[in-house]
Amino acid sequence: MTFFDLLELGFVQTALITAAVLGLVAGALGPFIVTRKMAFAVHGTSELAFTGGAAALLLGIGVGYGALAGSIIAAVLLGVLSRRESDRDSVIGAILAFGLGMGILFLALYKGRSGNKFGLLVGQIVGVDSTDLRLLVVSSVAVLVVLAFIYRPLFFASVDPDVAVARGVPVRGLSIVFAVLVGVATALSVQVVGALLVLALMITPAAAAMRVTASPVRATVLSVVFAEVAALGGILLSLQPGLPVSALVTAVSFVIYLVCRGVGAVQRRAA
Amino acid sequence: MTAISLRGARLSYGDRVLWDSLDLDVEPGEFLAVLGPNGSGKTSLMRVLLGLQPLSSGTVSVAGGNRAIGYIPQQRALDQSMTLRGRDLVGLGPDGYRWGLGFRNRRERRIRVDAAIESVGATRYADAPIGLLSGGEQQRLRVAQALVGDPTVMLCDEPLLSLDLANQRVVSELIDKRRREADTAVLFVTHELNPVLPLVDRVLYLVGGRFRVGTPEEVMNSSTLSELYRTPVEVVRVRDQILVVGAGACEEQTHHLTSGAAS
Numbered sequence: 183m184t185f186f187d188l189l190e191l192g193f194v195q196t197a198l199i200t201a202a203v204l205g206l207v208a209g210a211l212g213p214f215i216v217t218r219k220m221a222f223a224v225h226g227t228s229e230l231a232f233t234g235g236a237a238a239l240l241l242g243i244g245v246g247y248g249a250l251a252g253s254i255i256a257a258v259l260l261g262v263l264s265r266r267e268s269d270r271d272s273v274i275g276a277i278l279a280f281g282l283g284m285g286i287l288f289l290a291l292y293k294g295r296s297g298n299k300f301g302l303l304v305g306q307i308v309g310v311d312s313t314d315l316r317l318l319v320v321s322s323v324a325v326l327v328v329l330a331f332i333y334r335p336l337f338f339a340s341v342d343p344d345v346a347v348a349r350g351v352p353v354r355g356l357s358i359v360f361a362v363l364v365g366v367a368t369a370l371s372v373q374v375v376g377a378l379l380v381l382a383l384m385i386t387p388a389a390a391a392m393r394v395t396a397s398p399v400r401a402t403v404l405s406v407v408f409a410e411v412a413a414l415g416g417i418l419l420s421l422q423p424g425l426p427v428s429a430l431v432t433a434v435s436f437v438i439y440l441v442c443r444g445v446g447a448v449q450r451r452a453a
Numbered sequence: 454m455t456a457i458s459l460r461g462a463r464l465s466y467g468d469r470v471l472w473d474s475l476d477l478d479v480e481p482g483e484f485l486a487v488l489g490p491n492g493s494g495k496t497s498l499m500r501v502l503l504g505l506q507p508l509s510s511g512t513v514s515v516a517g518g519n520r521a522i523g524y525i526p527q528q529r530a531l532d533q534s535m536t537l538r539g540r541d542l543v544g545l546g547p548d549g550y551r552w553g554l555g556f557r558n559r560r561e562r563r564i565r566v567d568a569a570i571e572s573v574g575a576t577r578y579a580d581a582p583i584g585l586l587s588g589g590e591q592q593r594l595r596v597a598q599a600l601v602g603d604p605t606v607m608l609c610d611e612p613l614l615s616l617d618l619a620n621q622r623v624v625s626e627l628i629d630k631r632r633r634e635a636d637t638a639v640l641f642v643t644h645e646l647n648p649v650l651p652l653v654d655r656v657l658y659l660v661g662g663r664f665r666v667g668t669p670e671e672v673m674n675s676s677t678l679s680e681l682y683r684t685p686v687e688v689v690r691v692r693d694q695i696l697v698v699g700a701g702a703c704e705e706q707t708h709h710l711t712s713g714a715a716s
Contacts, residue, residue, distance in 0.1 A: 213536065330554055338549035341537050345598065348503050348524040348608070349550045392536040396582035401536045453581075 188421045196315055197374075197427070201413035204374055204383060207322045207367045208413075209406030210329060212388025213398065215364060217340045223260055223361070224368055224384050226274040230256030230281040231369040232377035235302045236288035245302065246314045249369040250321065256281065257365030261358035303376050318370050325363050336360060337398065374413070375428040382432040383409055390439040393446035408438050454516055456481050456606050456638030457502065462511035464497055470662045471497055475511070477657065477666060481605070482636040484629065484652050486643055486669075489659035495642045498659075499610055502640065516605050523599030523637070525628070527611040528592050533584035539594040540579045543569055546601035569601035570594070573627050589620030596627045607631065609641045613648055621648045628652075646673070647694045669695070 188194055215224060234252020235245045259277060264270035285302075329336075338346040339353040347353050364384075371380045387408035391401045416431030457479035464471045471494030479485050487495050500506035504519050515522060523546075531537075543566045548555065555562070570579045573593040578586055583594070592612060599607055609628060613621040629652045632639050641649060646656070646669070656672045658665045660681040665672050672678075673695050678686040686699030 217536065331552055334545075334548070334553060334555045335550055338545045341535065342542060342545060342549075344526045344529075345524055345545070346549065347505065348522070348526070350504065350519050351550045392534070396536055396538050396580075398536055398541055 185422050194417075194421065197417055198414060200315060200318055200374060201417050201431075202410060203318055203322045204367075204371055205410035205413040206406055207325050208371060208383040209387055209409030210326065210402060211364060211367050212384055212405045212409065213392060213401050214336065214340055214360065215384060216388045216392055218357075218360075220361075220364065221381060221385050222271065222274050224364060225381060226260065226278040226281075227253045227256045227361075227365050227368045228372055228377045228380040229278045229285070231365075231372040231380075232302050233281040233285035233288070234369070235372065235377075236285040236292070239294065239302075240288045240292045244314070244317075246317050246369075246373060249302075249372050250317075250366065252281070253365040253369040253372075254362055257361040258358065261361045301376065302372065303378050314373065318373075321366050321370060325366050328359070328363060332356060332359060341398075375431050379428045379432050382428075382435040383413060386432075386435040386439050387412060390435075390442035393439075393442040394449065408435070408442075412438060454481070455479065456483070456516045457640065458512075458514045459501075460512045462501070462513060463509045464494060464501065464506070465509045472659060472662060472664055475664060479606075479638045479640060481516075481638050482632050484632060484639045484641065484649075484654045485657060486641045486646055486649060486653045486655075487657045487659070488643065488646060489664075493659040493661065495659060496610065499608055499640075499642060502606075502608060520602075521605040523602055523604030523607040525592075525595050525599045525607065525609045525612040527614040528588045528595070528616060531584045531591065533582075535582065535584045537583045538580050539575055539583055539586065539590075539597075540566055540570060542583060542594055543579075543597045543601055546598040565601050566597075569597040572600065573597045587620075588616055589623065592616060592620065592624045593627065596624060596631075600631055603635075604637055607637055607639045609639065609643075611642055611644065613643065613645070618648070625649050625652060650693065650695065673697075 215221065231249040231253035234255070235249040237252070238245050238248020241248075256277065260270070260274060263277075264273040289302075335346070335351045336356050338349070339351050339356050343353055368380055368384065371383050375382055388401070388405040390408050391404035395401050395404065412431050412435035415434045417427050419425075419434070420427045420430045455478045457477065459475050459477040462475040462477075463473040465473075487498060489495050497506055501508055501513055502515055503522065503524065504515075544562055546569070547562055547565060548558070567576075570576055573596050575590065575593045575597060578590055579594070583591065586594075595612065607628060612624060612628070616624065625648055628639060628641070631637050641653075643649065646653065650669060653669055655666060656669050658672050658678070658681060661683075663681050665677055665681055667677075673688055675686060675688045678688055678697060678699070682699060684699060686697060689696045689698065
């Protein structure tokens with residue numbers, strides 16, 4: 183089959199739509215995640231999405247719903263248990279390890295096809311079917327609407343927390359709401375790139391964008407563009423050679439990051 | 454109309470009383486310095502005025518409420534790689550707390566932000582990454598951030614801390630200019646009175662649950678401070694500086710001494 187024949191296939195098109203939606207959500211959330219230093223929290227949340235997905239597999243319900251439930255529970259737990267900044271790191275570590283262990287237990291008890299098991303960890307975008315796609319689109323729209331609504335206070339709280347508190351911004355409440363948004367986006371990404379590689383979509387594009395501009399708006403636009411290029415480009419590149427999608431998504435994402443680091447270094451020297 | 458008014462205000466955490474029966478009126482255009490050792494309730498007073506901390510008893514009112522307050526925090530080292538420019542920081546001043554994307558009033562905001570940045574002389578570096586600016590430049594932008602909301606009250610929480618003397622002067626003069634031009638009341642929490650002494654109308658001095666309000670001459674003298682600290686304290690005026698020497702007061706003296714020695 184040629185490259186263009188592959189593009190005609192239904193599951194490839196579903197995968198591309200899925201990736202486009204995810205790129206938008208992950209790219210939009212990314213700059214906030216990086217500013218708030220939540221990379222590890224995203225990783226922890228994605229492990230819990232894996233646990234939820236594994237539990238769903240065992241119970242015979244949709245993996246997408248399980249992943250969503252797992253990561254939202256994780257987000258709320260992290261928000262409630264790590265009231266102090268200094269606690270956060272260790273709380274995430276503890277929850278992450280436990281969640282991963284439970285996930286492995288659920289998979290061990292699962293008697294079905296083993297491809298499903300591995301997919302949760304490293305991604306299986308071609309496994310997304312139309313119910314998953316509907317869940318994905320609805321959840322993504324919900325995340326973007328809520329993000330737009332809390333955008334300015336969240337930005338205030340993220341870059342200037344002392345003054346935000348003084349001006350009456352509900353900083354604590356916002357951080358829990360944001361953790362839940364991140365949880366939803368993580369759960370969606372897990373289905374595409376897998377629990378282990380979520381950071382390639384949620385962190386790397388934003389980190390790359392923030393290397394080349396100091397403007398928050400420009401950083402968000404670039405972050406979305408980079409996430410889209412990584413997600414869509416990764417899938418397209420994987421088609422012909424038949425390589426794993428997640429490997430190519432992370433590779434494209436990382437190349438963009440390296441280029442942006444270089445550009446950023448040149449900019450700073452020129453300034 | 455009074456800008457800040459406290460009546461019979463009391464703040465206590467369990468048995469520990471920070472202050473009690475505090476009556477205080479700050480008039481528009483007045484510059485009030487709040488002094489006292491660590492733990493005397495200066496920051497808590499600030500939190501009460503911001504509406505973040507309820508009084509144990511008594512009443513508090515700020516003309517115009519929280520939205521009319523311009524708040525200037527102390528300078529803190531910002532992440533060098535932070536994706537934020539001075540103009541973004543200032544842009545949060547007028548309506549950063551409001552829900553939504555803030556697209557609708559972005560043109561009007563831009564005009565106000567430009568004017569505020571210009572008024573503190575920060576135009577040249579307003580588009581640079583904020584983490585790369587000096588402490589003095591960052592604090593100028595902080596002043597602009599507080600001014601852009603057109604405040605009736607400015608609450609300044611140690612805004613000069615960790616600035617060198619030249620920048621201390623620049624930042625305090627910007628605050629002073631605002632209150633003279635717009636009749637904004639200034640409540641200025643500080644460890645060191647000397648950098649702002651020429652600007653101060655009255656002093657609120659808090660020590661271990663006791664306090665005294667008055668002009669710098671009325672409060673910053675040996676007998677008043679000895680009474681407040683309940684231990685002999687010597688107040689010496691050297692040129693236009695006030696030096697406080699005494700057992701209980703020594704912790705806050707490090708700043709006076711370094712700034713005194715440097716000038």
